[in-house]
Amino acid sequence: MKKNRDILESIIWAFFIVLLAVILSRMEFGLLSVLVFGLGLGYILQRSRFCIASAYSDLVLFKEGKLFRALIIFILISTLGFTLVELSGDGQGFVVAVGGHTILGAILFGCGMVLAGGCAAGTLMRLGEGYILFIPVLVGLIGGSTLGAYHYNYWGTAQSFSKTVFLPDAMGWPLAVGMQICFLIFFWLVVRHLENK
Amino acid sequence: MADYYLDLTGFVCPVPLIRTKEKIKELAFGDILSIKTEHPRAVRNIMDWACHEGYSFDVDDEENGVWRITLRKGQEEYNESQ
Numbered sequence: 001m002k003k004n005r006d007i008l009e010s011i012i013w014a015f016f017i018v019l020l021a022v023i024l025s026r027m028e029f030g031l032l033s034v035l036v037f038g039l040g041l042g043y044i045l046q047r048s049r050f051c052i053a054s055a056y057s058d059l060v061l062f063k064e065g066k067l068f069r070a071l072i073i074f075i076l077i078s079t080l081g082f083t084l085v086e087l088s089g090d091g092q093g094f095v096v097a098v099g100g101h102t103i104l105g106a107i108l109f110g111c112g113m114v115l116a117g118g119c120a121a122g123t124l125m126r127l128g129e130g131y132i133l134f135i136p137v138l139v140g141l142i143g144g145s146t147l148g149a150y151h152y153n154y155w156g157t158a159q160s161f162s163k164t165v166f167l168p169d170a171m172g173w174p175l176a177v178g179m180q181i182c183f184l185i186f187f188w189l190v191v192r193h194l195e196n197k
Numbered sequence: 198m199a200d201y202y203l204d205l206t207g208f209v210c211p212v213p214l215i216r217t218k219e220k221i222k223e224l225a226f227g228d229i230l231s232i233k234t235e236h237p238r239a240v241r242n243i244m245d246w247a248c249h250e251g252y253s254f255d256v257d258d259e260e261n262g263v264w265r266i267t268l269r270k271g272q273e274e275y276n277e278s279q
Contacts, residue, residue: 006261049237051238053210054210054211054238054242058210058211061214062214062246064242064249117210117236118209129237129262130262133209
């Protein structure tokens with residue numbers, strides 16, 4: 001009985017996704033690829049139970065670093081992908097100077113993420129699963145983002161420690177990417193050490 | 198040997214694992230703890246922790262999006278002490 005209901009629900013959702021795909025492709029074909037990527041990433045995120053908030057809280061509270069090591073692999077793959085995109089000249093990364101806003105933003109985001117039980121992607125995924133507890137989290141996320149965007153220019157300029165430094169411009173791509181990979185390997189070893197302690 | 202129950206619905210990570218660890222301290226070896234949660238990440242966290250501690254456990258899908266984890270505190274140590 002439960003299985004039949006699940007199949008019926010899946011068919012209804014599949015119908016709405018196809019309908020949305022048709023509408024988007026008629027509006028602008030590029031939107032279709034956004035939908036496909038969004039569905040794919042959402043599916044992977046949900047099935048893998050990957051959670052960036054838990055990656056940090058598990059390591060600090062329980063000395064469990066499995067998710068944090070997954071996060072390191074995730075940054076490593078992103079680094080290589082980002083390099084390829086930048087070198088092919090198809091995209092331009094958005095780089096801002098480090099400053100007081102980085103520290104304040106990291107503390108606010110980190111505390112909010114752990115208290116709410118999920119980051120931006122995690123919140124959307126859990127809402128998609130039907131977890132209504134995350135509705136107020138989404139409201140807070142949208143409110144906070146809107147507020148942040150409203151006075152972003154102040155934080156981006158007035159609080160900077162120095163002018164914007166983009167490491168590949170300063171030291172070349174091979175050295176910058178190599179240094180990042182070395183840092184990630186170092187963090188991996190630190191996590192392993194904390195786990196075995 | 199006693200059965201205990203912990204309803205952790207409405208709690209998100211890392212609270213379910215913290216509460217489970219607190220509760221398990223009150224249990225004697227061989228006691229059974231049944232945990233109800235609707236947070237998927239918490240299920241994985243509790244399973245990983247139970248594996249690490251060597252506790253035997255079972256996970257049931259109570260209904261859509263609600264899980265019940267039944268774990269036995271240190272069965273092997275319990276057997277040895279008999």
